Amino acid sequence: MTPSAREAPLVRVENLSVYFNAGRAGFWGQKQLRVHAVEGLGFDIFPGETLGLVGESGSGKSTTGRAILGRVPVSEGRIFFRGEEISHADREKNRQLSKHMQLVFQDPYASLNPRMKIVDIVAEPLLVHGRVKRPKEAVETVSRLLERVGLPPDALDRYPHAFSGGQRQRVGIARAIALKPEFIVADEPVSALDVSIRAQVVNLLQDLQAEFGIAYLFIAHDLAVVRHISHRIAIMYAGKIVELAPRALIYDRPVHPYTQALLSAVPVPDPPVQRARKRIIYAGEPPNPLEPPPGCRFQSRCPFVDRHCVQNAPPLTEREAGQWAACWNC
Amino acid sequence: MTAAPEAPLLEVEDLRVYFYTRAGVVQGARGVSFSVHQGETLGIVGESGSGKSVSVQAVMGLIHAPGCIEGGDIRYKGRSLLDTAGRKTQRIVRGKEISMIFQDPMTSLNPVFTVGTQITEVLRHHLNMDWTEAHRRAKELLELVDINAPEKRLKQYPHELSGGMRQRVMIAISLACEPQLLIADEPTTALDVTVQAQILELLTDLQQRLNVSVILITHDLGIVAQLCHRVAVMYAGRIIEVGTADEIFANPIHPYTRGLLNATPRLDVVTERMVSIEGVPPNLISPPRGCAFSPRCAKADNACDKAQSLTDIGENRQVCCWREASK
Numbered sequence: 001m002t003p004s005a006r007e008a009p010l011v012r013v014e015n016l017s018v019y020f021n022a023g024r025a026g027f028w029g030q031k032q033l034r035v036h037a038v039e040g041l042g043f044d045i046f047p048g049e050t051l052g053l054v055g056e057s058g059s060g061k062s063t064t065g066r067a068i069l070g071r072v073p074v075s076e077g078r079i080f081f082r083g084e085e086i087s088h089a090d091r092e093k094n095r096q097l098s099k100h101m102q103l104v105f106q107d108p109y110a111s112l113n114p115r116m117k118i119v120d121i122v123a124e125p126l127l128v129h130g131r132v133k134r135p136k137e138a139v140e141t142v143s144r145l146l147e148r149v150g151l152p153p154d155a156l157d158r159y160p161h162a163f164s165g166g167q168r169q170r171v172g173i174a175r176a177i178a179l180k181p182e183f184i185v186a187d188e189p190v191s192a193l194d195v196s197i198r199a200q201v202v203n204l205l206q207d208l209q210a211e212f213g214i215a216y217l218f219i220a221h222d223l224a225v226v227r228h229i230s231h232r233i234a235i236m237y238a239g240k241i242v243e244l245a246p247r248a249l250i251y252d253r254p255v256h257p258y259t260q261a262l263l264s265a266v267p268v269p270d271p272p273v274q275r276a277r278k279r280i281i282y283a284g285e286p287p288n289p290l291e292p293p294p295g296c297r298f299q300s301r302c303p304f305v306d307r308h309c310v311q312n313a314p315p316l317t318e319r320e321a322g323q324w325a326a327c328w329n330c
Numbered sequence: 331m332t333a334a335p336e337a338p339l340l341e342v343e344d345l346r347v348y349f350y351t352r353a354g355v356v357q358g359a360r361g362v363s364f365s366v367h368q369g370e371t372l373g374i375v376g377e378s379g380s381g382k383s384v385s386v387q388a389v390m391g392l393i394h395a396p397g398c399i400e401g402g403d404i405r406y407k408g409r410s411l412l413d414t415a416g417r418k419t420q421r422i423v424r425g426k427e428i429s430m431i432f433q434d435p436m437t438s439l440n441p442v443f444t445v446g447t448q449i450t451e452v453l454r455h456h457l458n459m460d461w462t463e464a465h466r467r468a469k470e471l472l473e474l475v476d477i478n479a480p481e482k483r484l485k486q487y488p489h490e491l492s493g494g495m496r497q498r499v500m501i502a503i504s505l506a507c508e509p510q511l512l513i514a515d516e517p518t519t520a521l522d523v524t525v526q527a528q529i530l531e532l533l534t535d536l537q538q539r540l541n542v543s544v545i546l547i548t549h550d551l552g553i554v555a556q557l558c559h560r561v562a563v564m565y566a567g568r569i570i571e572v573g574t575a576d577e578i579f580a581n582p583i584h585p586y587t588r589g590l591l592n593a594t595p596r597l598d599v600v601t602e603r604m605v606s607i608e609g610v611p612p613n614l615i616s617p618p619r620g621c622a623f624s625p626r627c628a629k630a631d632n633a634c635d636k637a638q639s640l641t642d643i644g645e646n647r648q649v650c651c652w653r654e655a656s657k
Contacts (some may be wrong), residue, residue, distance in 0.1 A: 051496075056522035056524065056525075057522055119433045166610065167610075194377035194547065194549065195590060195593050195594055196377065196589060196590060197606070198593070198604075198606075199593045199595075199606030200556050200606040200608070202604050203604055206603075221522070221523065224595035224597045224599055225595050227597060228604060252412050261524055262524060263597065264527075265523045265524045265526065265527035267550070267553050267556040268552055268555065268597055269554070269579065269591065269594050270596070271555045271556075271575045272576065273555075273598065274555040274556045278620065279527060281524070281531060282565055283528070285492045
């Protein structure tokens with residue numbers, strides 16, 4: 001499913017910045033420390049599309065997902081859902097929005113209440129939005145949802161501890177799709193799962209997308225899984241998008257030096273191929289998010305860095321159709 | 331690569347490690363056998379709970395209550411580490427000739443001591459070095475693992491270092507006594523992929539330079555493909571296939587190995603649908619008597635209920651599946 005250009009975006013993010021206060025420093029605490037989690041982010045997500053959001057830990061990908069869902073306050077910039085601005089939605093508005101936008105969490109152990117039965121967990125969104133008055137009335141709907149995500153019918157009356165990680169993630173997905181949302185932020189939904197189980201959950205997410213036309217913001221650090229599930233991919237580094245492109249372009253012709261290094265760093269499970277692959281390894285580590293450098297965030301590790309990069313942050317510019325990269329020298 | 335006629339450096343035979351929990355006896359390792367030769371890198375792959383960490387912890391003598399080594403033998407250079415005399419040997423060998431790198435560099439370094447103290451401690455304990463000598467050697471070790479400004483790093487505490495840097499310090503500590511066998515238990519799982527690439531590069535380089543044998547435990551088949559000469563695949567507390575890395579990847583024999591390779595998405599190949607292995611691994615409190623994979627195996631039948639063992643099916647190649655072995 002490729003989004004046509006004429007279609008209106010489901011979610012639009014414009015110049016999004018999220019800062020977190022991190023205490024004070026300096027003489028008498030005159031200096032307010034701010035973590036620059038996300039800075040100047042912009043992208044669209046179209047109906048029925050999967051946008052993969054990739055980056056290393058601390059690059060701001062989860063913050064981005066949470067900002068869209070209104071779970072962390074937006075410091076600057078605007079977020080639109082179906083053309084309506086939602087960047088500073090109040091509690092009631094966010095509650096209304098949760099009918100349309102849901103979240104699937106990374107850790108299937110921490111994201112399900114151990115004292116609630118599966119039926120109550122999955123029925124909760126239905127209760128909150130008044131679709132049913134009592135959990136009992138939801139049994140039929142919940143059984144249908146559980147069946148849809150591939151859980152046995154007897155799961156209803158059991159507690160989360162009785163299930164494996166993969167099965168719990170299915171429960172989390174059933175809860176997320178209970179209200180038939182148009183948009184789901186999947187925050188590393190398969191990172192905690194073993195390889196053989198991971199494929200089951202990825203396939204389920206894809207099937208649900210085909211069936212209900214859900215758009216995903218798929219946050220992950222596993223580039224192989226992202227390639228598999230995404231239509232377009234955004235690569236983040238230290239709070240900024242460095243490259244955004246359809247998946248074929250990202251993997252076949254990456255532009256940004258960070259994207260190139262990231263792709264080459266993933267080992268391929270095939271010894272002769274892996275031995276022959278050229279690995280680009282840049283020394284160093286990401287900048288301190290408390291005091292990011294004024295220019296390009298990748299300057300400390302980039303081999304092509306020059307004076308321009310140190311002073312001015314590069315904007316995202318279009319290279320090929322749909323391929324955007326933020327770099328002065330590539 | 332493997333030198334066949336030489337006696338293996340480490341031999342693990344029919345190792346059984348059980349954990350006595352309130353829920354029942356968890357059979358973490360159910361008859362694990364493998365060997366490591368001088369200068370080779372053996373990869374042990376498996377999903378969580380397959381017994382890979384438990385097996386090497388037994389080698390390091392790190393199995394504590396409620397865990398217990400129930401049976402089998404571990405021989406280092408031909409000497410058992412498990413009999414009464416072996417306990418003494420183990421105390422000398424462990425940490426000196428066999429050392430270990432743990433998964434999480436955050437929790438395996440002591441937060442209240444400087445990096446320097448933690449490296450020199452090893453040197454003074456095992457090699458009886460005095461302070462000045464140990465300090466000089468610690469600096470060399472940090473240089474060996476490509477840490478810049480070692481003099482400054484020695485005075486820093488773990489929290490002042492990044493994850494990649496901490497893992498380098500861990501590697502430096504593990505190399506302090508010039509071990510012959512290095513056990514790396516998921517050494518890069520906690521790291522980001524570009525930092526992982528740096529550490530893998532370092533491990534490869536050190537392995538070649540120092541000719542140390544390595545046991546690398548991982549769940550990432552890509553890392554195995556990059557680093558390992560031989561591979562042992564574990565499932566539900568048993569090794570189910572052993573072979574050279576090239577052979578295992580090119581021609582996996584056990585249905586689980588095949589399934590695992592198929593289920594691993596590749597960066598260089600686009601597939602329309604991911605192939606999964608249906609079902610879940612068995613409960614190790616009451617593991618099946620026969621092949622533990624049979625409930626998930628498409629080819630399984632009644633005959634798979636009988637006990638199975640690793641069978642030679644060629645040079646350096648073993649598989650634990652009666653159906654495939656008898657072909």
